[in-house]
Amino acid sequence: MDPGLDGDCPAVKQLSRSRPPPSPTGRGRSPLYQLAIWLGPLLFLALFYLYPMGSILRVSFARGDGGLAAPLVEALTSTSVRRVLWFTVWQAALSTALTLLVGLPGAYLLARFDFRGKSLLRALTGIPFIMPTLVVAAAFNALLGPKGWMNLGLMSLFSLSTPPIQFTNTLSAILLAHVFYNTTIVLRMVGDFWSHIDPRLSAAAQVLGADQRRRLRHVILPLLMPAIITAALLVFIFDFTSFGVILVLGGPRFATLEVEIYYQTISLFNLPLAAALSLLQLACNLALTITYTRLSARLSRPLWLRPQRYTQRRFLTRRGRLAAAVTITLLLTLLTAPLAALAVRSVTRLDPERGQREPSARGLTLDFYHELTINRRQSLFYVPPTTAIGVSLVYAAATVVLALTLGLPAAWALARDSTSLSSRLFDPLIMLPLGTSAVTLGLGFIVALAHPPLDLRASPLLIPLAHTLVAFPFVVRSLTPALRSIQPRLRQAAAVLGASPRQTLRYVDLPLVGRALLVAATFAFTISIGEFGATALIARPEYPTVPIMIYRFLSQPGALNYGQALALSTILMLICAIGMLAIERFRIADVGEF
Amino acid sequence: MRKKIILLAASFTLISSACVSPIAVLTVMTHDSFSVSEEVVAAFETEHNAQLQFLKAGDTGTAVNKAVLAKDNPLADVFYGIDNTFLSRALEEDIFESYASPILAEIPETFKLDPDNRALPVDYGDVCLNYDVAFLNENAIDPPSSLEDLLDPSYKGLLVVQNPATSSPGLAFLLATIGHFGEDDYLNFWRGLVENDVLVVNDWETTYYSEFTRWGGTRPIVVSYGSSPPFEVIYAEEPMDEPPTAAVVEDETCFRQIEFVGILKGTQNRDLAEAWVDFMLSTTFQEDLPLQMYVFPVNPQAQLDETFVKYLAVPGQPAFVSPSDIASNRESWIQAWTATVLR
Numbered sequence: 001m002d003p004g005l006d007g008d009c010p011a012v013k014q015l016s017r018s019r020p021p022p023s024p025t026g027r028g029r030s031p032l033y034q035l036a037i038w039l040g041p042l043l044f045l046a047l048f049y050l051y052p053m054g055s056i057l058r059v060s061f062a063r064g065d066g067g068l069a070a071p072l073v074e075a076l077t078s079t080s081v082r083r084v085l086w087f088t089v090w091q092a093a094l095s096t097a098l099t100l101l102v103g104l105p106g107a108y109l110l111a112r113f114d115f116r117g118k119s120l121l122r123a124l125t126g127i128p129f130i131m132p133t134l135v136v137a138a139a140f141n142a143l144l145g146p147k148g149w150m151n152l153g154l155m156s157l158f159s160l161s162t163p164p165i166q167f168t169n170t171l172s173a174i175l176l177a178h179v180f181y182n183t184t185i186v187l188r189m190v191g192d193f194w195s196h197i198d199p200r201l202s203a204a205a206q207v208l209g210a211d212q213r214r215r216l217r218h219v220i221l222p223l224l225m226p227a228i229i230t231a232a233l234l235v236f237i238f239d240f241t242s243f244g245v246i247l248v249l250g251g252p253r254f255a256t257l258e259v260e261i262y263y264q265t266i267s268l269f270n271l272p273l274a275a276a277l278s279l280l281q282l283a284c285n286l287a288l289t290i291t292y293t294r295l296s297a298r299l300s301r302p303l304w305l306r307p308q309r310y311t312q313r314r315f316l317t318r319r320g321r322l323a324a325a326v327t328i329t330l331l332l333t334l335l336t337a338p339l340a341a342l343a344v345r346s347v348t349r350l351d352p353e354r355g356q357r358e359p360s361a362r363g364l365t366l367d368f369y370h371e372l373t374i375n376r377r378q379s380l381f382y383v384p385p386t387t388a389i390g391v392s393l394v395y396a397a398a399t400v401v402l403a404l405t406l407g408l409p410a411a412w413a414l415a416r417d418s419t420s421l422s423s424r425l426f427d428p429l430i431m432l433p434l435g436t437s438a439v440t441l442g443l444g445f446i447v448a449l450a451h452p453p454l455d456l457r458a459s460p461l462l463i464p465l466a467h468t469l470v471a472f473p474f475v476v477r478s479l480t481p482a483l484r485s486i487q488p489r490l491r492q493a494a495a496v497l498g499a500s501p502r503q504t505l506r507y508v509d510l511p512l513v514g515r516a517l518l519v520a521a522t523f524a525f526t527i528s529i530g531e532f533g534a535t536a537l538i539a540r541p542e543y544p545t546v547p548i549m550i551y552r553f554l555s556q557p558g559a560l561n562y563g564q565a566l567a568l569s570t571i572l573m574l575i576c577a578i579g580m581l582a583i584e585r586f587r588i589a590d591v592g593e594f
Numbered sequence: 595m596r597k598k599i600i601l602l603a604a605s606f607t608l609i610s611s612a613c614v615s616p617i618a619v620l621t622v623m624t625h626d627s628f629s630v631s632e633e634v635v636a637a638f639e640t641e642h643n644a645q646l647q648f649l650k651a652g653d654t655g656t657a658v659n660k661a662v663l664a665k666d667n668p669l670a671d672v673f674y675g676i677d678n679t680f681l682s683r684a685l686e687e688d689i690f691e692s693y694a695s696p697i698l699a700e701i702p703e704t705f706k707l708d709p710d711n712r713a714l715p716v717d718y719g720d721v722c723l724n725y726d727v728a729f730l731n732e733n734a735i736d737p738p739s740s741l742e743d744l745l746d747p748s749y750k751g752l753l754v755v756q757n758p759a760t761s762s763p764g765l766a767f768l769l770a771t772i773g774h775f776g777e778d779d780y781l782n783f784w785r786g787l788v789e790n791d792v793l794v795v796n797d798w799e800t801t802y803y804s805e806f807t808r809w810g811g812t813r814p815i816v817v818s819y820g821s822s823p824p825f826e827v828i829y830a831e832e833p834m835d836e837p838p839t840a841a842v843v844e845d846e847t848c849f850r851q852i853e854f855v856g857i858l859k860g861t862q863n864r865d866l867a868e869a870w871v872d873f874m875l876s877t878t879f880q881e882d883l884p885l886q887m888y889v890f891p892v893n894p895q896a897q898l899d900e901t902f903v904k905y906l907a908v909p910g911q912p913a914f915v916s917p918s919d920i921a922s923n924r925e926s927w928i929q930a931w932t933a934t935v936l937r
Contacts, residue, residue, distance in 0.1 A: 163812075
């Protein structure tokens, strides 16, 4: 199915039809027209984000004695909150910098070169993004824990008596996990934007005598900046609101605002303070997003975007090939080695031999996969893995359709006229759900969506809606830089040559942003597939997603439970990889190569 | 085409028949770990010509919060799974209707923590120290027989516990130390544990599957459930006779979590809700509990499954802290603990 151009985006089509002849700049449409584009996305955000958030904040503050002011003052003056805020900010900044450092060389490789197995590489590097935190913790532990392969190897190599690498409950564990999760954002957002930039610009600079460093500084980086800061913003917000990684890998000595909100809400039921902290978190993210919006409007400039087949080449030199091999190896080691360790464990016998403590490899087995299909306890809530996979895929498909339907018009409006009042107002709004505390929003659904026809509290519909809230900003952010970079002159030329607005869309805009559309769809898919919504939402036990099933197994002792969690995690990785490869293969209409 | 018409006709009949004889639906809100046998649910549904709909609302704390926030327009008719560490939150928020089930007469007084019968006890389980039997044997270390033992230098670096601020067994173990040492002394005990190199992590999953020696960690003693050893046997890869782990059940080393059920205020199905509460206390449901959720029935009439009993050690005298004490001190205890252990 076409994700968003023929069937799902009536707004765009309608607008293209009713559009007056292009003005010289392609800008300056009436406010009414702007609002019409925004109607869908705004309605969605109003109903499923602003209304629930407003309700829970109101209810929370009403529970305290001091109204709005007292908890806010408490939050702002408390030294422990200040400490938490400071840690949240600097760990997010450090994580983002590291993620860029790891991601940018890979992005360059994916953008400029054409090599075999590229789609696979892209899919493999995307898998970490969807893995449940507890599973990732187990994977890292298998590699870097006290009895992990690294420590055992180093201990036997240098005959040490204690494990040299201390991993659990350290800051490095948090940073490593953040890089592990988010590198794919940089690879995709920057890599795909880069792949459309005309290499002749850099070539021209070279001809004019610029060396490699100057070309990078004065040509490539300025052109790439919009994509880089977009990726950095998304990564930063993810790290800023990090919850599972901090809790599981960071241990009890580290807390972000999100962890503190969870603690205040669930453990202490101090809703007024939790609400104040939520507001604080929102304010930080809003400030950040507004800065970003300002910055990106200034940095972006129309480019001659080129289809990929003109921008990519094969490796020419042996040195180039070697550098590429090193980069790919490093990326894959970092991003897929822990996952491979998991997959291997899922087909390895786990029960230790009597008297021998480490779960030693005693041969291969498919027992855990087989066990998934058995309802051993005759439990009412047993669900075969195929059902869970089906449920996950249905939710993911719904999220992709919904996120593109809402995201495309919004991105279109932002790209066409970033200076109009509506764009300046709504741009930061789009990002807010990402920076919002999931615990708070989950309770907001309970309070707000409680009356027919919107009593969705226990409805399975709520899950794709919640996933879309997270996916929507990604879709908009993936599409806007590409849409913004289209030279208005191209559209004008097409119009002069007699193309209808529809034809312009089809033959000018689409081929240039097709790649970005795929990126957007991939993000929506992966966000939905990996999201673990059980803590934020009410789950209907008869429709569990794969991550929810994994948690079910992981919360009980016993080899079979642990093994089944590993087996399901491996299945989840496979679905994700296959899904991403399928999206890669997808051609929008018959536009062909991008 | 014809197939489609038949299908359409069939679905219409289904819909209309569903409309003709309305089956009452009873919604039960519960936590993520809830489980029950198909046949037990079917027995209730046929007997009362009703349909049960379960809603899982996260861990116990999250589920309770949701029930509290939805109390003006309840999400369900019945809430099951609130335990004695959260009980006072629900009672203070007044989310339950009182119901004196006739079966309560059979249930021992020690489990009835709410004199107004808004929350009725259903089952209990104990949070206890577990240890890796093989590891202690090989290193010739005796399993601890009291909490004080853990301060002995021979247990240095052996124990991993959960953070009481984020984990339910972690909080239960903190309460066990408060129940045993008293409010004045428990922090001294924890200072001793810190000196003896206790490891604290945030969640049960990490303690058990990452830090516990049985699963590749370095700590042979872990805070877990009294029922974890039978789990290890029943969910072993290959049949085993002896559990590889054991629970310490000496007096005042464990903390007992009692789970309650209550009828949510504002239910439109009061009769059916009462019937369900009675059913949960009856032997049919109570006998199903152990193998579904690895907890004990409160109804002494319920017969226990043999495999379950065989591997399960039950503490005779768990440490006790009253729900009202927990309610009024939870925050200050956790904060004092955090200041002592983590800073």
